Amino acid sequence: xxxxxxxxxxxxxxxxxxxxxxxxxxxxxxxxxxxxxxxxxxxxxxxxxxxxxxxxxxxxxxxxxxxxxxxxxxxxxxxxxxxxxxxxxxxxxxxxxxxxxxxxxxxxxxxxxxxxxxxxxxxxxxxxxxxxxxxxxxxxxxxxxxxxxxxxxxxxxxxxxxxxxxxxxxxxxxxxxxxxxxxxxxxxxxxxxxxxxxxxxxxxxxxxxxxxxxxxxxxxxxxxxxxxxxxxxxxxxxxxxxxxxxxxxxxxxxxxxxxxxxxxxxxxxxxxxxxxxxxxxxxxxxxxxxxxxxxxxxxxxxxxxxxxxxxxxxxxxxxxxxxxxxxxxxxxxxxxxxxxxxxxxxxxxxxxxxxxxxxxxxxxxxxxxxxxxxxxxxxxxxxxxxxxxxxxxxxxxxxxxxxxxxxx
Amino acid sequence: xxxxxxxxxxxxxxxxxxxxxxxxxxxxxxxxxxxxxxxxxxxxxxxxxxxxxxxxxxxxxxxxxxxxxxxxxxxxxxxxxxxxxxxxxxxxxxxxxxxxxxxxxxxxxxxxxxxxxxxxxxxxxxxxxxxxxxxxxxxxxxxxxxxxxxxxxxxxxxxxxxxxxxxxxxxxxxxxxxxxxxxxxxxxxxxxxxxxxxxxxxxxxxxxxxxxxxxxxxxxxxxxxxxxxxxxxxxxxxxxxxxxxxxxxxxxxxxxxxxxxxxxxxxxxxxxxxxxxxxxxxxxxxxxxxxxxxxxxxxxxxxxxxxxxxxxxxxxxxxxxxxxxxxxxxxxxxxxxxxxxxxxxxxxxxxxxxxxxxxxxxxxxxxxxxxxxxxxxxxxxx
Amino acid sequence: xxxxxxxxxxxxxxxxxxxxxxxxxxxxxxxxxxxxxxxxxxxxxxxxxxxxxxxxxxxxxxxxxxxxxxxxxxxxxxxxxxxxxxxxxxxxxxxxxxxxxxxxxxxxxxxxxxxxxxxxxxxxxxxxxxxxxxxxxxxxxxxxxxxxxxxxxxxxxxxxxxxxx
Numbered sequence: 001x002x003x004x005x006x007x008x009x010x011x012x013x014x015x016x017x018x019x020x021x022x023x024x025x026x027x028x029x030x031x032x033x034x035x036x037x038x039x040x041x042x043x044x045x046x047x048x049x050x051x052x053x054x055x056x057x058x059x060x061x062x063x064x065x066x067x068x069x070x071x072x073x074x075x076x077x078x079x080x081x082x083x084x085x086x087x088x089x090x091x092x093x094x095x096x097x098x099x100x101x102x103x104x105x106x107x108x109x110x111x112x113x114x115x116x117x118x119x120x121x122x123x124x125x126x127x128x129x130x131x132x133x134x135x136x137x138x139x140x141x142x143x144x145x146x147x148x149x150x151x152x153x154x155x156x157x158x159x160x161x162x163x164x165x166x167x168x169x170x171x172x173x174x175x176x177x178x179x180x181x182x183x184x185x186x187x188x189x190x191x192x193x194x195x196x197x198x199x200x201x202x203x204x205x206x207x208x209x210x211x212x213x214x215x216x217x218x219x220x221x222x223x224x225x226x227x228x229x230x231x232x233x234x235x236x237x238x239x240x241x242x243x244x245x246x247x248x249x250x251x252x253x254x255x256x257x258x259x260x261x262x263x264x265x266x267x268x269x270x271x272x273x274x275x276x277x278x279x280x281x282x283x284x285x286x287x288x289x290x291x292x293x294x295x296x297x298x299x300x301x302x303x304x305x306x307x308x309x310x311x312x313x314x315x316x317x318x319x320x321x322x323x324x325x326x327x328x329x330x331x332x333x334x335x336x337x338x339x340x341x342x343x344x345x346x347x348x349x350x351x352x353x354x355x356x357x358x359x360x361x362x363x364x365x366x367x368x369x370x371x372x373x374x375x376x377x378x379x380x381x382x383x384x385x386x387x388x389x390x391x392x393x394x395x396x397x398x399x400x401x402x403x404x405x406x407x408x
Numbered sequence: 409x410x411x412x413x414x415x416x417x418x419x420x421x422x423x424x425x426x427x428x429x430x431x432x433x434x435x436x437x438x439x440x441x442x443x444x445x446x447x448x449x450x451x452x453x454x455x456x457x458x459x460x461x462x463x464x465x466x467x468x469x470x471x472x473x474x475x476x477x478x479x480x481x482x483x484x485x486x487x488x489x490x491x492x493x494x495x496x497x498x499x500x501x502x503x504x505x506x507x508x509x510x511x512x513x514x515x516x517x518x519x520x521x522x523x524x525x526x527x528x529x530x531x532x533x534x535x536x537x538x539x540x541x542x543x544x545x546x547x548x549x550x551x552x553x554x555x556x557x558x559x560x561x562x563x564x565x566x567x568x569x570x571x572x573x574x575x576x577x578x579x580x581x582x583x584x585x586x587x588x589x590x591x592x593x594x595x596x597x598x599x600x601x602x603x604x605x606x607x608x609x610x611x612x613x614x615x616x617x618x619x620x621x622x623x624x625x626x627x628x629x630x631x632x633x634x635x636x637x638x639x640x641x642x643x644x645x646x647x648x649x650x651x652x653x654x655x656x657x658x659x660x661x662x663x664x665x666x667x668x669x670x671x672x673x674x675x676x677x678x679x680x681x682x683x684x685x686x687x688x689x690x691x692x693x694x695x696x697x698x699x700x701x702x703x704x705x706x707x708x709x710x711x712x713x714x715x716x717x718x719x720x721x722x723x724x725x726x727x728x729x730x731x732x733x734x735x736x737x738x739x740x741x742x743x744x745x746x747x748x749x750x751x752x753x754x755x756x757x758x759x760x761x762x763x764x765x766x767x768x769x770x771x772x773x774x775x776x777x778x779x780x781x782x783x784x785x786x787x788x789x790x
Numbered sequence: 791x792x793x794x795x796x797x798x799x800x801x802x803x804x805x806x807x808x809x810x811x812x813x814x815x816x817x818x819x820x821x822x823x824x825x826x827x828x829x830x831x832x833x834x835x836x837x838x839x840x841x842x843x844x845x846x847x848x849x850x851x852x853x854x855x856x857x858x859x860x861x862x863x864x865x866x867x868x869x870x871x872x873x874x875x876x877x878x879x880x881x882x883x884x885x886x887x888x889x890x891x892x893x894x895x896x897x898x899x900x901x902x903x904x905x906x907x908x909x910x911x912x913x914x915x916x917x918x919x920x921x922x923x924x925x926x927x928x929x930x931x932x933x934x935x936x937x938x939x940x941x942x943x944x945x946x947x948x949x950x951x952x953x954x955x
Contacts, residue, residue, distance in 0.1 A: 041731045049731065063725060070730040071720065074738070079680030081670060082456075083737075086449060086717060093445040107577040111671040135565075136579045136672070175552050176676050179576040184568050210677070212541055492825075496900065499872055501825025508818045582827055 036091035051320025088112035103128030110140035149375035154189030161238035226253035247272035268314030305384035322347030357393035460662030470651035471631030477536035481659025484514035498582035518656030522649030
């Protein structure tokens with residue numbers, strides 16, 4: 001009995017400590033309005049989170065009287081949609097909230113936007129890298145959705161692989177990802193592009209990290225399998241993996257055993273490379289040219305010159321910070337929410353000197369051009385001594401890929 | 409002496425609820441959320457989740473522990489919803505259609521689950537948990553490969569454009585909140601989905617009535633002691649299977665109610681955490697593996713979900729990082745569930761000790777308490 | 791262990807079960823019928839042969855007594871309805887003419903194109919199954935063809951050197 005009483009007492013004391021810990025708000029908040037930013041955690045998508053931290057650095061956190069209210073969604077967001085939705089909607093509880101930015105816009109975002117708009121129609125809703133079907137997120141009342149250009153990239157990644165000397169193209173994924181319309185369509189385009197450009201294509205299945213094996217199990221699988229794949233397909237094989245977490249072990253093994261890597265699903269110099277190379281980038285945080293330089297020299301030192309590519313700036317980081325900046329510009333009346341140029345100006349702030357390409361999304365069955373979804377991509381940077389940019393954004397993607405329907 | 413002891417006993421018996429209540433209340437101010445928001449969210453979540461949690465009650469009565477196999481029912485309900493969306497059936501009729509389609513599937517699933525659990529008496533919970541993983545694989549196979557190729561699915565909005573397989577996220581626009589909106593009352597600025605609560609109320613009445621029927625009595629007998637029940641002529645295996653079947657069917661309805669409120673469905677993941685959250689709620693509400701009641705369910709849903717609403721923001725405001733807020737929620741939520749299970753084992757041992765004391769004629773424990781404790785002890789020993 | 795069941799009880803049991811299955815199937819069919827959604831595409835365009843023209847000034851169209859929507863000449867509007875029997879009420883915006891038509895749909899018709907000029911004139915068939923167009927878009931509407939953008943070099947930070955390939 002005593003023990004239990006102690007437990008209860010400790011719990012109560014703990015809760016009192018929480019009360020005590022609560023920081024008193026230092027005077028009235030200074031920011032005129034607030035912007036909610038929703039990203040994944042460090043373990044799911046570090047780049048997105050760092051983008052939010054950049055925004056906080058610039059405009060301050062709501063807690064300290066600043067402008068940015070940053071929250072994260074759960075790691076197993078697929079099975080916890082209830083939490084995802086209520087976390088996003090909770091942002092609308094703040095009367096000063098004027099815009100919500102969700103990057104990545106995981107499933108549940110569309111529903112959350114609907115609820116936010118029902119409650120507070122004046123809140124601007126922006127989504128980065130929508131996981132939901134384009135038509136679903138477009139119909140949610142989102143003011144702007146920015147995604148990577150999965151159609152063009154389906155072609156340009158294979159094109160880039162060929163430029164780097166690949167003979168075979170291996171696509172690593174798993175059923176849940178292939179149930180995304182965007183990924184399933186991109187793989188169909190890649191296969192067709194391989195055929196046209198004279199590459200062999202192959203599909204390899206990896207475990208789903210959100211399933212029971214978890215991320216460690218999935219990474220272990222990739223660690224063990226990559227050498228076998230390289231043996232099976234040869235060293236002149238380009239690998240593409242749809243899962244970001246699985247990219248790190250893939251890169252590590254490719255550095256040791258060979259193979260070509262054009263870019264990750266959501267490319268960034270931070271995607272997989274720091275872990276695979278075992279380099280510390282604390283000093284360079286947020287400074288992408290410096291990060292790229294350090295990653296590049298490490299890749300070259302391990303004999304990976306000319307085989308490894310990325311985007312020069314982190315896609316996830318740029319998206320969070322860029323859309324956040326765009327939201328601020330729109331609220332301040334400095335930008336229009338349907339102006340592509342204004343969006344690129346906001347995103348360009350975080351990618352000095354980089355080449356972008358993008359346009360509004362066009363549905364391939366109705367031909368309707370969406371007014372609120374933009375697809376973007378950047379030039380691929382190939383690491384080496386010296387490294388070089390591949391002019392991917394200048395490629396003209398043949399007409400037929402746009403209307404290509406995935407076959408059985 | 410006796411008064412002090414009974415106060416202590418009250419704490420012991422309700423330790424989980426009290427700890428949880430303290431944590432939740434403590435987390436509200438630092439979260440910075442308005443009461444208006446928290447109460448509205450609580451009402452919504454009560455309507456959304458209670459039915460699912462109620463589905464756990466019968467197997468507990470039947471002594472089968474917490475039915476992690478309810479995930480199977482959730483999957484059946486989802487198949488019903490997929491078909492309703494495919495044929496463009498909307499509104500409450502769409503939901504009823506989904507429930508009707510889900511019923512035979514969940515009866516079959518419940519039968520399979522019950523039969524397997526009968527082979528694993530005493531280890532029902534872990535068996536059900538693993539069984540759910542197995543059926544999840546079957547579900548993925550059916551929905552991702554057979555739908556569209558073997559079962560005709562026409563609606564282009566839900567089939568992947570490769571021609572087979574259902575899309576990753578389904579938009580339930582046609583049935584979205586149709587049950588909630590059927591009878592939506594606005595009381596003092598709060599929206600109350602009366603129809604949903606009526607259905608939950610009906611289920612509660614059913615549970616109360618069912619406990620009084622012959623079958624319900626059999627179930628309690630089986631839950632008490634299988635050998636004795638068998639000797640008394642109760643068909644133990646059959647009763648256990650029926651308990652699981654009813655639970656599975658209710659879970660399938662519950663999942664449909666849950667999803668209509670959510671408005672969209674993660675085709676391959678929506679059921680992953682269903683059983684876990686339901687179990688967490690009922691445990692937080694003060695139920696144990698052996699004993700549960702309707703108040704446990706309602707208290708549990710309220711407490712767990714208010715905690716889930718406030719802790720992420722509270723953690724964030726306390727520790728200054730968004731990420732920690734999210735981890736804080738998981739840490740508190742799962743920590744308390746672990747605590748519940750430990751406390752349960754500990755209480756069972758305490759009960760046994762008290763029972764012994766009672767038998768020795770100790771003057772503080774009454775005979776009645778002694779018997780009650782002995783029951784708990786037996787449960788703990790199993 | 792198996793008990794011998796009275797044949798009378800057995801037939802009765804069988805009958806009850808059969809009845810239950812029939813009720814179940816009936817409910818499924820009933821729900822299917824009641825809940826089936828159909829889409830009306832209300833089209834206020836002149837007919838191709840020029841025989842009928844859209845009412846000048848536009849119409850107010852209301853389905854099953856819902857809030858009427860204004861449809862001007864040359865416009866299309868979409869309405870979702872539940873069930874098979876519907877009433878379409880068309881009022882001219884000037885408020886002079888009012889036409890009420892009762893429509894019953896087939897269960898399997900998903901999208902129906904309703905021609906308002908024909909409907910007003912009472913000329914059958916004013917309704918046809920809508921076949922979605924497979925619109926081919928022009929290249930410049932798509933992503934990846936234009937809109938390329940180079941971020942302005944920011945002052946302060948070292949710009950990335952872009953070697954021309």
